[in-house]
Amino acid sequence: MNDTPRQYGPETQGATYLRGLGGAVPEVPTNFLTLEAKAKEKMSPEAWAYTAGGAGLESAMDANRAAFQRTQIIPRMLKGAAQRNLTTEMFGIKAAGPIMTCPIGVLEMMHPEADLAVARATAALNVPMIISSQASFSMEEIAKAHGDAPRFFQLYWGKSDAIAESFVKRAEAIGCKAIFITLDTVILGWRPRDLNIGYSPFLRGQGIAQYTSDPAFRALLPQTPEENPQAAAFQFTQTFGDAGLDWARIAKIRSWTKLPVVLKGIMRADDAAKTVSEGYDGILVSNHGGRQVDGGIGTFDALPGVVAAAKGKIPVMIDSGIRCGADIFKALALGATAVGIGRPYVYGLAIAGQAGAQAVLEYLLAELDVTMALNGCASPQEIGPELLALGKS
Ligand SMILES: Cc1cc2nc3c(=O)[nH]c(=O)nc-3n(C[C@H](O)[C@H](O)[C@H](O)COP(=O)(O)O)c2cc1C
Numbered sequence: 157m158n159d160t161p162r163q164y165g166p167e168t169q170g171a172t173y174l175r176g177l178g179g180a181v182p183e184v185p186t187n188f189l190t191l192e193a194k195a196k197e198k199m200s201p202e203a204w205a206y207t208a209g210g211a212g213l214e215s216a217m218d219a220n221r222a223a224f225q226r227t228q229i230i231p232r233m234l235k236g237a238a239q240r241n242l243t244t245e246m247f248g249i250k251a252a253g254p255i256m257t258c259p260i261g262v263l264e265m266m267h268p269e270a271d272l273a274v275a276r277a278t279a280a281l282n283v284p285m286i287i288s289s290q291a292s293f294s295m296e297e298i299a300k301a302h303g304d305a306p307r308f309f310q311l312y313w314g315k316s317d318a319i320a321e322s323f324v325k326r327a328e329a330i331g332c333k334a335i336f337i338t339l340d341t342v343i344l345g346w347r348p349r350d351l352n353i354g355y356s357p358f359l360r361g362q363g364i365a366q367y368t369s370d371p372a373f374r375a376l377l378p379q380t381p382e383e384n385p386q387a388a389a390f391q392f393t394q395t396f397g398d399a400g401l402d403w404a405r406i407a408k409i410r411s412w413t414k415l416p417v418v419l420k421g422i423m424r425a426d427d428a429a430k431t432v433s434e435g436y437d438g439i440l441v442s443n444h445g446g447r448q449v450d451g452g453i454g455t456f457d458a459l460p461g462v463v464a465a466a467k468g469k470i471p472v473m474i475d476s477g478i479r480c481g482a483d484i485f486k487a488l489a490l491g492a493t494a495v496g497i498g499r500p501y502v503y504g505l506a507i508a509g510q511a512g513a514q515a516v517l518e519y520l521l522a523e524l525d526v527t528m529a530l531n532g533c534a535s536p537q538e539i540g541p542e543l544l545a546l547g548k549s
């Protein structure tokens with residue numbers, strides 16, 4: 157892991173950050189739309205439908221982009237920010253910048269090295285990785301590829317508290333520095349692209365490595381997953397998700413771990429206030445990339461209400477729809493302390509494995525750095541709301 161704080165500037169051709177890469181990686185486009193188009197060519201129709209798709213008419217996915225596009229940066233001149241430092245603290249770790257990789261399930265559909273490639277990419281950059289409950293490798297295997305780089309664990313809390321507890325304890329044992337509980341997927345959303353194609357990775361035993369490697373899950377099986385993978389996949393479908401999950405139940409996590417606990421999927425001010433009063437340690441404003449509630453509000457539109465309700469008591473982060481450095485800049489300006497990167501790094505992974513995911517993350521940091529330089533911001537803390545013209549929704 158390279159944890160030396162990066163210093164930026166003076167510029168040569170804008171993107172000082174890319175010097176470490178020796179320039180852009182030729183096969184990995186530096187803008188999202190071209191990246192997405194190239195990834196589509198590389199991916200199977202099933203992988204493409206699963207990754208690119210959203211819920212229903214995909215209006216929440218559209219709302220994510222519209223919210224960022226509606227708000228514009230008002231560039232500031234002559235503030236002087238020749239040297240910039242993007243280093244960002246999150247839950248006791250110092251990251252290379254205010255970004256982290258979102259937990260993404262079933263990465264084996266996109267590339268055979270899946271989470272291991274992402275682990276190596278994020279470790280090389282010192283960008284925190286959130287390991288998914290639906291990863292294609294066990295968290296222990298991922299941690300081995302990740303070394304001592306900063307990581308968090310994302311928890312799906314299904315019908316079994318014993319499995320949730322076991323996941324949390326395993327995550328602590330492999331050195332995760334925080335637990336992100338995903339609240340917005342207590343059942344899977346209505347996803348026409350997947351439904352039309354008739355492909356469910358989970359029924360085929362993909363994306364369930366955390367479960368098949370877990371003693372509490374294995375205890376539910378008549379035979380081991382190695383002997384009877386079909387039975388393990390079926391058991392997973394019976395275990396995943398619980399639409400009855402509530403505040404009282406998730407509070408149990410405090411008796412399992414002392415790690416900071418972040419709630420992923422908070423979109424409302426009242427839920428944000430409750431997150432604070434219940435003693436949680438952070439909020440990730442997320443609508444799951446528009447994959448769950450069709451017709452839902454974009455995360456960037458939801459952010460100000462959540463930030464106001466959190467009253468600076470706990471950090472507020474955001475994901476869903478972040479596609480370029482300017483989006484990151486806008487999110488920080490409205491009070492986010494960091495942002496989650498989702499589909500963009502998955503597309504890089506699909507195109508070129510570790511190098512592809514790494515290039516995408518590095519481009520985003522470079523573009524953020526350039527945006528900061530052009531607006532006179534020497535650090536993420538200097539990016540404030542006065543730099544934005546807020547659009548009306
Ligand atoms: C293919 C795919 C799989 C995902 N799997 C998970 C997951 O396992 N756990 C989770 O909490 N969120 C999951 N998410 C949601 C992401 O963590 C994140 O919230 C979302 O991708 C952000 O939106 P964006 O990709 O449009 O930027 C997944 C998203 C995608 C696109």
Ligand SMILES: CCCCCCC(=O)C(=O)O
Pocket residue numbers: 261290341344358396444447
């Ligand atoms: C039935 C398993 C659902 C896993 C969800 C993975 C995910 O978060 C996503 O596809 O989105």
